[in-house]
Amino acid sequence: MESKRIAAEQAVELVKEGMKVGLGTGSTAYWAIQAIGRRVKEEGLNIQAVATSVQSEQLAKELGIPMMSFADVDVLDLTIDGADEVDSGLHLIKGGGGALLREKIVAAASKQLIIIVDESKVVNQLGKFPLPVEIVPFAFELTVKKLRNLGCEPKLRKNGEELFVTDNGNYIADCEFAAIADPAALHDELNGIPGVVDNGLFIHMANLVIVGSADGSIRSISKE
């Protein structure tokens, strides 16, 4: 928890007066939202934010972070979000919390995507973490078969006895690939399946990854 918090707090130092900011989702982004809330309250930091999930939006509102409507968003200055895996090319797997679609929409609208993780998320090759794929409920069994044909073992995510439902009313298939040799090609293949809304591969989207360690040190991975 400490390593996530220090990475998040370092990222929040990049938030400047007047910025339009995207707020990520998950246990690491939680610490970033807390730190932004503190800066708004204590320093009077003047920003406007949008959130990548209902959960993050609620937290931001509780902390008094000014929220803007997506109708008023053209370009965001900065988004701070977590990830499930990060490789040295700054490609990501996201969606462990089921928020990948909103996260990708917000990331795509951002000049800068800052990713905050602990050391456990940094990998040589993506794919150990089962890749979350958001699929529409209609004929989902058929979509899952198409996913399996790509060579993975998809598991529909559950919430207790029920299927997990995203903020967008869709299902998540967690796809075990073991190793993803060509993330960009797989991204396009997955999104070419009718019924797939989007997948958790974020290719060429992150600008900077801030990695927190349990010993309190912080390092960054940026584009070469």
Ligand SMILES: O=C[C@H](O)[C@H](O)[C@H](O)COP(=O)(O)O
């Ligand atoms: O859907 C969830 C997001 O992509 C999260 O940012 C990701 O799963 C990392 O979450 P956490 O910081 O809790 O490990």
